[in-house]
Amino acid sequence: MVRRGSLRRNARSPPRRARAIIGARSPAGPPMHKFLRPLRPGDYLWYPEAAPEGPVVLVVSLDEQRAYAYRNGIAIGVSTISSGREGKETPTGVFTILQKRRDHRSNLYNDAPMPYMQRLTWDGIALHGGPLPGYPASHGCVRLPQAFAEKLFAVTRNGDTVVVAGGPAAPASLVHPAVLAPVDAAGRPLAPLPAAAAAWNDDADVDGPLSVLVSLAQRRVYALRDGVPVGEAALEVEPGFEVGGSVLMVVGSETEAVPSLIDPDRPRHRWTAYPLLGVDAESLAVLQLRLQQRPLRVDPAFAQRLYAALAPGATVLLTDLPAVRPDPSAQPRAPVLESDPGDGS
Numbered sequence: 001m002v003r004r005g006s007l008r009r010n011a012r013s014p015p016r017r018a019r020a021i022i023g024a025r026s027p028a029g030p031p032m033h034k035f036l037r038p039l040r041p042g043d044y045l046w047y048p049e050a051a052p053e054g055p056v057v058l059v060v061s062l063d064e065q066r067a068y069a070y071r072n073g074i075a076i077g078v079s080t081i082s083s084g085r086e087g088k089e090t091p092t093g094v095f096t097i098l099q100k101r102r103d104h105r106s107n108l109y110n111d112a113p114m115p116y117m118q119r120l121t122w123d124g125i126a127l128h129g130g131p132l133p134g135y136p137a138s139h140g141c142v143r144l145p146q147a148f149a150e151k152l153f154a155v156t157r158n159g160d161t162v163v164v165a166g167g168p169a170a171p172a173s174l175v176h177p178a179v180l181a182p183v184d185a186a187g188r189p190l191a192p193l194p195a196a197a198a199a200w201n202d203d204a205d206v207d208g209p210l211s212v213l214v215s216l217a218q219r220r221v222y223a224l225r226d227g228v229p230v231g232e233a234a235l236e237v238e239p240g241f242e243v244g245g246s247v248l249m250v251v252g253s254e255t256e257a258v259p260s261l262i263d264p265d266r267p268r269h270r271w272t273a274y275p276l277l278g279v280d281a282e283s284l285a286v287l288q289l290r291l292q293q294r295p296l297r298v299d300p301a302f303a304q305r306l307y308a309a310l311a312p313g314a315t316v317l318l319t320d321l322p323a324v325r326p327d328p329s330a331q332p333r334a335p336v337l338e339s340d341p342g343d344g345s
Contacts, residue, residue: 212224
């Protein structure tokens with residue numbers, strides 16, 4: 001169904017590449033032509049029955065002024081948005097939902113209402129319901145139609161992933177990543193790295209989805225649970241290897257009847273990849289082949305501990321960029337990929 005807001009200005013049809021992201025994989029969902037129709041400000045589409053359960057990822061395209069909701073790698077909704085206006089641009093990057101409040105008011109802008117607020121940063125960037133004039137108009141937040149904000153709020157949880165991209169969204173696809181497998185291309189075990197190269201805090205009293213950031217720029221792997229660091233390891237990178245941007249990989253709810261490359265005693269997870277920040281669907285296919293040659297390496301014990309912690313909804317972000325926010329006063333001081341600073345609303 002299409003929900004319309006009070007405004008009736010015609011919105012341009014989404015670019016062809018954007019259409020692919022919605023139509024790529026919805027075998028149990030609605031007819032694809034429903035996702036291809038133009039959306040006017042305040043419109044949204046919502047088909048949760050396309051994927052009744054599984055991890056949720058929201059991809060926000062600032063270029064299109066659209067938000068795409070996926071569950072278990074399948075498109076379940078698309079909505080118009082209003083992002084930050086000039087001078088208050090919404091920061092691009094990969095975020096996790098830090099806090100959810102059904103009835104929230106802004107601490108920065110005259111107690112303005114922010115219904116169904118889902119916080120992305122502690123300095124004011126969030127998803128929430130609000131007016132959609134058909135162009136960027138917020139103080140940095142991503143405004144959603146009120147009804148869509150309510151529906152999205154009901155299916156997400158703290159720690160779920162939100163991707164904010166400046167360009168058109170790229171299609172999601174199934175992948176079989178071998179990002180941190182502790183074996184070489186021939187399947188031979190790798191020698192352990194120095195003990196000081198990896199650490200895992202088994203005593204961390206924190207729950208929630210696991211997020212893994214693999215930063216080639218810093219040669220580090222960070223593991224976080226609900227935004228709190230629980231593990232860290234050195235990363236060895238084969239000379240000349242690069243991602244060409246960033247790729248987000250999400251563990252799905254299904255497994256395959258083949259052994260994992262990391263732990264042969266466990267089945268292999270099915271993953272969904274979201275190419276972003278410089279990577280498109282074509283270069284993702286090339287990258288996947290390159291990863292089979294094991295250009296990245298971490299301590300084998302750390303890799304196995306990491307794999308044991310994976311569950312549906314866990315994410316691995318593979319990026320050429322630094323994985324720590326540059327602002328030393330940012331709170332919390334946890335690894336986050338954010339390409340631009342921003343002010344919130």
